[in-house]
Amino acid sequence: MDLRGKRGLLIEDNGDMRASLRAQLATAGLEQCEVARNIKEAVDRLHRARPDLVVCDYNLGQGTDGQQFLEMVRRKKQLPLSCAFLMITGENSYEQVATAAEYTPDDYLLKPFTADKLATRITRVLDKKAALLPIYRWMGTKPDPEKALAACEELLTANQRYALDILRLKGELLPSLGRHAEALAHYAYILTQCATPWASVGHARALVALAREDEARSELEQALAAYPNYLAAYDLLAQIIAKTDKSAAQQVMEQALKVAPSTQRTRELGALAMENKDFSRAEAAFKRVVDKDRSGFFKSQDDFAGLAKSCVEQGKTTEALAAIKDLGNSFSRSPELEARQAALESQAHAKAGDTAAAKAALERALTVSREAKLDALTALEVSQACFSNGRSEEAKALIQYVAENHHEDDAVLARAQGVFAAAGLHDEGTIFLEATKKRMIKLNNDAVGMAKSGDIDQAIAMLTEAADRLTNNAQIALNAALALLMHIHRNGADSDKIAKAHRYILQAIQANPDHPKLGEVSSFYRKVAPPDAPPLEDV
Amino acid sequence: MAEQIDALVAAAIHDAKNALMHLDTQLAEMACRPTSADFSAARATTSRIAGQLTELLTLYRAQGGQLRLVIDDHDLPDFIDDLLVELGPLPENFQLDCTRDAADQLGAWAFDAYLVKLALLDALRNALRHARSRVRFSLQTAAQGGLCFEVADDGPGFPVAILAGESTASSQGTGLGLSFARLIAERHATPAGKHGHVVLANLPGASFKLTLP
Numbered sequence: 001m002d003l004r005g006k007r008g009l010l011i012e013d014n015g016d017m018r019a020s021l022r023a024q025l026a027t028a029g030l031e032q033c034e035v036a037r038n039i040k041e042a043v044d045r046l047h048r049a050r051p052d053l054v055v056c057d058y059n060l061g062q063g064t065d066g067q068q069f070l071e072m073v074r075r076k077k078q079l080p081l082s083c084a085f086l087m088i089t090g091e092n093s094y095e096q097v098a099t100a101a102e103y104t105p106d107d108y109l110l111k112p113f114t115a116d117k118l119a120t121r122i123t124r125v126l127d128k129k130a131a132l133l134p135i136y137r138w139m140g141t142k143p144d145p146e147k148a149l150a151a152c153e154e155l156l157t158a159n160q161r162y163a164l165d166i167l168r169l170k171g172e173l174l175p176s177l178g179r180h181a182e183a184l185a186h187y188a189y190i191l192t193q194c195a196t197p198w199a200s201v202g203h204a205r206a207l208v209a210l211a212r213e214d215e216a217r218s219e220l221e222q223a224l225a226a227y228p229n230y231l232a233a234y235d236l237l238a239q240i241i242a243k244t245d246k247s248a249a250q251q252v253m254e255q256a257l258k259v260a261p262s263t264q265r266t267r268e269l270g271a272l273a274m275e276n277k278d279f280s281r282a283e284a285a286f287k288r289v290v291d292k293d294r295s296g297f298f299k300s301q302d303d304f305a306g307l308a309k310s311c312v313e314q315g316k317t318t319e320a321l322a323a324i325k326d327l328g329n330s331f332s333r334s335p336e337l338e339a340r341q342a343a344l345e346s347q348a349h350a351k352a353g354d355t356a357a358a359k360a361a362l363e364r365a366l367t368v369s370r371e372a373k374l375d376a377l378t379a380l381e382v383s384q385a386c387f388s389n390g391r392s393e394e395a396k397a398l399i400q401y402v403a404e405n406h407h408e409d410d411a412v413l414a415r416a417q418g419v420f421a422a423a424g425l426h427d428e429g430t431i432f433l434e435a436t437k438k439r440m441i442k443l444n445n446d447a448v449g450m451a452k453s454g455d456i457d458q459a460i461a462m463l464t465e466a467a468d469r470l471t472n473n474a475q476i477a478l479n480a481a482l483a484l485l486m487h488i489h490r491n492g493a494d495s496d497k498i499a500k501a502h503r504y505i506l507q508a509i510q511a512n513p514d515h516p517k518l519g520e521v522s523s524f525y526r527k528v529a530p531p532d533a534p535p536l537e538d539v
Numbered sequence: 540m541a542e543q544i545d546a547l548v549a550a551a552i553h554d555a556k557n558a559l560m561h562l563d564t565q566l567a568e569m570a571c572r573p574t575s576a577d578f579s580a581a582r583a584t585t586s587r588i589a590g591q592l593t594e595l596l597t598l599y600r601a602q603g604g605q606l607r608l609v610i611d612d613h614d615l616p617d618f619i620d621d622l623l624v625e626l627g628p629l630p631e632n633f634q635l636d637c638t639r640d641a642a643d644q645l646g647a648w649a650f651d652a653y654l655v656k657l658a659l660l661d662a663l664r665n666a667l668r669h670a671r672s673r674v675r676f677s678l679q680t681a682a683q684g685g686l687c688f689e690v691a692d693d694g695p696g697f698p699v700a701i702l703a704g705e706s707t708a709s710s711q712g713t714g715l716g717l718s719f720a721r722l723i724a725e726r727h728a729t730p731a732g733k734h735g736h737v738v739l740a741n742l743p744g745a746s747f748k749l750t751l752p
Contacts, residue, residue, distance in 0.1 A: 091557075094653075098609040110653070112564040116571065148705035163645040164612055175593060195729035197610055222730035229607045259607070454636055 001123045001130075003029035009051040010035045011042045011062040011069070012088075022087070025055065027421055028119035038062070039069050039297050045079055052129075053122060054079065056105075060392035063296040066105075067097060068263065072298070074103040081136040084125045095229065096260040102232065130161050131155070135169055143520070145173045164196070171202045178516070179210035197230040213240050229259040231364055238268070238421040247276045262522065263289055263298060270306050274313075275418060282310035290326070301340060305381065308344045312351045320348040335372035339365045343378075343385035350388035363388050369398070373471070376402045376412045382417050396422070396432065403433055405472035406414055407440035409512075444479055451483045456490070459483045467504055474512035477504040478521045485524050493530045501525060502534045549599055556592040559585050567708050574594055581629050585663060590657050594737030595656065601722055603628040608726050615642035615678065620658055633667060638677035646677075648686050655688075656722045661716035662690040662747045668722040669694035669745060685733070687750045720749055727751045 012018040023486060025460060026032050034049045036042035039060060040041045046054075056066040066087050073079040085521045087105035093222065097108045100414045106447060107125045109118065127137075129412035134155060138148035152170040155210035169191055187203035190196070200223040207216035220237040227233065234256035242249035250272040256265055270285035286307035293299055304327035311320035324344045331337055346361035367486055369372070379402050399416050405426035406412040422431025463480035470476055481504035484497045505525060508515060522536055563585045570578045600606040619642055620642040629635055631749070666674045670692035700706040706714065724735035733752035740746045 082629070095609055098611055111563055114564055114567045114571075120621075124614075125697050155644055160644070160646060161614075162646070168612075194645075194648055196612055198612075219730065222732075226728040226730045226732075227608075227610050230610070294744070362704075 001126055001500060003122065003126075004022075004031060005124065006030060006032070006052045007091045008033035009042070009045055009054045011037075011039075011054065011056040011060065011066065013037055013057070013059070017057065021055065021057075024115040024118050025116040028122060028353065030122065030149065036341065038065055039295060042069060042076075042490055043073070043078070046073060050199045051083060053084045053086065053126060055086045055088065055122075058087055058093040063292045064297060065093070065096075065401070067103075068298055069106060071103045072110075077141050081139050082129055082133055082140075083132065084122075084129050086121065086125060096113070096262075103257040107286045119325075124307075128162055128165065131313075132165060132373060135166070139169075139173075143176075145176045148282065149173050149177070164194070164230065168198060170388075171199070171303065175209060180206050183527040184210065186380045195226070197227045197233065201230070201232045201236055201389065203235075208236070208240060213243075223376070225484070231256055231259060231262075231265075234259070235265075238285045240270075242272065245279075246272055250276055250278065250281075263292060266292075267300075267303060267306075270303075274306065274310060275314070277312045279313040283307060283314065286310060290323075296330065301327060301331060304330065304375065305340060305344055308348065309501075317348050317352040323522055324348070335368050336374055336378045337366040339374055340374075340378045340381050347355070347388045350385075355389075358385075358389055362386065362391075366394070376406055376409075376472070377415065379413075382416055384419045384422060387419065387425075392423070392425075395419070399432070400436060403436040404440055407437045408475055413437070420490070440473070440476075444475060447479060447483065451486055456487045460487060464500070464504075467507065471507060472511045474508040474515040475517065477508040478517050482521050482524065485521070485528050489524075493528075495533075498529055498533045502529075502536070542749075545581060549596065552592050552596050553752060554597075556589055556596065559589040559592065563589055579628050582614075586625065586627070587635075590660055591715060593657060594661070594715050598722060599721060600714075601726070606665055606726065608654065608723070610649050610727075611652055612647045612649050613652045614647050615639075615645055618642075618652055618698075619678070620657070622659055624661075626654070630667060632672060633670065634673050635667075636673065636675045638675070638679075641677075641679045645680065646688070648751070650686070650727060655727075655749070655751065658716070658720040658723055658749060659690065659709055662720065662749070665671065666690050666692040666694070666745065666747070681750045684752045685735070685750050689746060689748045691742060691744055691746040692730075693744040696743050696745045697739055702739055702741065720747075724749055724751065 001412065010018065010021055010025060010033055012021055012035070018037070022035060023035065030053070034045045036045045042056075045051075054256070056069065058066045060066055060069065062087060070085055070087070079085065079093070084107075085105045087097050087108040088111060089108055090111050094108070095108055097105060106380070107121055108174070109121055123282050129463065130154070134151040135148050138151060138263060147171060152166050152173065155166050160508070167186070171183060171186055171190070172182070174186060181345075184206035187199050188205060190199040191203060200219065204219045204223070205218040207213070207219065212411045216320060217237065218241050220233050220243060223230065223233045224237070234252055237254070238249045239250040253265060253269040253272055257269060266285050269526045270282045270289065273279070273282035273285060284414050286303055290307055291300070304323055308320045308323040308327070311317075311323060328337065328341050342361045342365035346358045349355075349361060350358035362385050363385075365385055369379065369382050379398050383395040383398035383402075386392070386398065397420060403413060403416055416433055417426075417429050420426060420432070447459040447462045450456070450462070460480070460483045462474060463483050467473070467477045469479040481501040484501040484504070488494060488497055488501070501524070505518075505521060508521075510516075525536055563582060566578060566582045568570070570582060597606060616639065617667040619637065619639055623635075623637065627661070663674065663676065671694055673693045674692045675689070677689045679689075681685050682743070689718060698706075717739075719738045724737050727735035729752045735751045740748075
C-alpha cells in the first residue's frame with residue numbers, strides 16, 4: 001500500500017519523541033501528517049484533518065493516556081471505524097493497552113521500533129481497514145446494522161484473510177438488532193473454531209440478554225481462569241453479580257483494577273462501594289479519579305459528587321464541603337452545576353445537624369430546578385437533598401419526573417433506586433419505580449393501539465401531551481411523531497403535522513441518538529413527507 | 540534480604556534488556572544502509588541477548604505470580620513474516636524450509652504473540668546452531684484442536700537426558716529457552732481447561748513442537 005496519499009495524525013506529548021516519530025512516519029511514506037501534543041489538540045485536529053490513520057503514544061502526560069482518548073472519540077463516533085488507530089506503548093503500559101475492554105486500538109506497537117517495522121504495521125492495518133470498509137460504511141454516524149450484517153456475509157464468502165475480524169464484527173452487530181439467540185449460536189460456532197477471549201465474553205453477553213445469567217456467570221468465571229487479565233470479562237461479570245450481590249461485584253471490580261487502573265472502573269468501584277456503605281473505599285476511589293486527570297478533559301461532576309457524598313457519610317463535613325467547592329472550580333458555571341452544588345451542600349449540612357444551613361442550600365437548589373430543566377443526575381441529587389431535609393413528597397415528585405423521562409434507561413432508574421435506598425426506602429422505591437415504568441409502557445401501548453384501531457386523533461393528543469411534558473423521553477417523542485406520520489399517511493400532507501413530527505424526531509435524537517426505533521421512524525418520515533418538508537439529513 | 544536482592548537482579552536485568560533493545564534498534568537502522576555482515580552479526584547477538592533476558596525476566600515474574608499473558612487475535616501469516624524478519628539472515632549454506640499453508644488457511648489465532656515469538660525464535664536459533672544444513676519450520680492444526688508450531692533440524696537430535704525430561708540444559712545451552720517455552724505453553728489456556736504444551740522428539744534430527752490451545 002502506498003502511504004503517500006494517506007492522511008495521518010500523530011499524538012505525542014514529548015517533543016523529542018514527536019520529532020523522531022514524525023521522521024519515522026515520513027520515511028515510511030506518510031508525508032501528510034498533522035501533529036498534536038495533547039488530547040485537546042488531538043480532538044481539534046481530528047475534526048479538521050479527517051485522518052486515515054492515528055498514531056498515538058499511550059502516555060500523554062497530565063494523568064491522561066491514549067486509551068482514554070481512543071475510548072472517548074470512538075464512543076462519540078468522532079473517529080470513524082474506517083480510520084485506523086495505532087497505539088505506541090512502552091513495556092509498562094503494554095498490558096493495559098492490549099487488555100483494554102471495549103474500544104481496542106487496531107494495533108499496538110511496543111517501543112522501540114524501526115521505521116521499517118512501523119511502515120509494515122501501518123500498511124497491514126490500513127490494508128485490513130480497506131478490506132473491511134464495506135462493513136464499516138454501515139457502522140458510522142448513520143448506522144444500518146442490517147446492511148452491515150449483509151456486508152459481513154458477503155465478505156465472509158469472499159474473504160478468508162480477515163475471517164475472524166469479520167466474525168467479530170458480526171457478533172457485535174447481531175445483538176444491536178435484538179437477535180440474541182443468533183448471537184449466541186454465532187459465538188458458540190466461533191468457539192468451536194478457536195478459543196479467543198472476546199468470543200467467550202460475547203457468548204456470555206448473549207446468555208445475559210437471553211436471561212440465562214447463571215450460565216453467563218459461570219462461563220465468565222471460567223474465561224477469567226484462562227484469561228486472568230481480560231477486562232471485558234470482569235466488567236460483564238461485575239455487571240451480572242451487581243444485580244444480586246453488590247459487595248461481590250465490588251470485589252470483582254477490585255480484581256479488575258489490579259489488572260489495569262482505569263478511571264472508568266475506579267469510578268464504578270466508587271459507586272459500588274457507596275452502595276455497599278463502604279464509604280472510606282468510595283472516598284479513596286473518587287479521590288483517585290478526581291486527582292488523576294490533571295488535564296480536566298475526562299473529569300465528571302459525578303466524581304466530585306461521589307467524593308463529597310462519601311465524605312458526608314463518614315461525617316467528614318469539612319472535606320465534603322471542600323470537594324463541593326472544588327466541583328464548582330473545576331467546571332464552567334451552569335444552572336445544573338449550581339443546583340448540584342447546593343444539593344450536595346444541603347446533604348452535608350443535614351448530616352452534620354445544621355438544619356438551617358441545610359434548608360437554605362436546599363431552597364437554592366429547588367429554585368434552580370424550578371427555573372431550568374435539570375438533567376437526570378442533577379435532579380436526582382436535588383431529590384436526595386429533599387430526603388435529607390425530610391421533604392419526601394418533593395423528593396418523590398422529582399424522582400417521578402426523572403423516571404417518566406427515562407423509563408427505558410436502566411442506569412438512570414438504578415440511580416433513582418439508589419436515592420430511595422440512601423433514604424432508607426429501598427422497598428418503596430422498587431414499587432414506585434416499577435409502577436412508573438409500567439405506566440409509561442402502558443401509555444405508549446395504549447396510544448399505539450388506538451392509532452392502529454383507527455383512533456389516530458386520540459393517540460396524537462395523548463402522545464403529544466406526554467412528549468411536550470417529558471422532553472427527555474425518546475420513545476414517547478418517536479411514538480408521537482409516528483402517530484402524526486400515520487395521520488399524514490392516511491389523510492394526506494398537513495404542514496402543521498409535518499412540522500410537529502419533525503420536531504419530535506429531533507427531540508428524540510436529542511434525548512437518545514441511539515434509540516432503536518429512531519431509524520424506522522426517520523425512514524417513515526422521509527417516505528411520507530412532501531419534498532418541501534424540513535429534511536432530516538441535516539440532523 | 541533475599542527478596543531485596545531478587546528485586547535488584549530483576550531491575551538490573553530489566554535495564555540491561557532495555558538498553559540492548561535500544562541498541563538493537565540502532566543497529567537495525569544501520570543495517571538499512573549498505574549491508575555489512577558485521578552489522579547483521581551484531582544485531583543477531585543483541586536480539587538474542589535481549590530475548591534471553593526477557594525470557595529470564597518472564598520466568599522470574601512467573602515465580603512471583605506476576606506473569607500475565609496478553610491474549611489477542613493475531614494474523615498468522617503476518618506473525619510468521621515478523622518472526623522470520625526478526626530471525627535475521629541465515630548463516631551461509633543453511634536452508635530454512637517454511638510451510639505456511641496452514642497459516643493462510645487459519646487466518647488468525649488468539650495467543651500472546653510477544654512471548655510465543657520469543658520462544659519460537661529461541662527454538663529456531665537453537666535448531667540453526669545444531670543443524671547440519673536444514674531447518675524446517677511449520678505450522679498446523681493440532682489433532683485435538685489447537686495450533687502446533689514445529690521447528691525441526693537435520694542435526695544429531697536432543698541429548699537423551701533432555702528427551703527424558705531429566706534436564707533442560709545441554710552442554711551448549713543454559714536450558715533457559717526450553718524452560719521458557721514450557722512455561723508460556725502451559726500458561727496458554729482456554730476456558731474449557733485446555734493448556735498448551737511442548738513436545739520434543741528425535742526424528743532423528745531434533746523436533747520441537749509448541750502447541751497452543
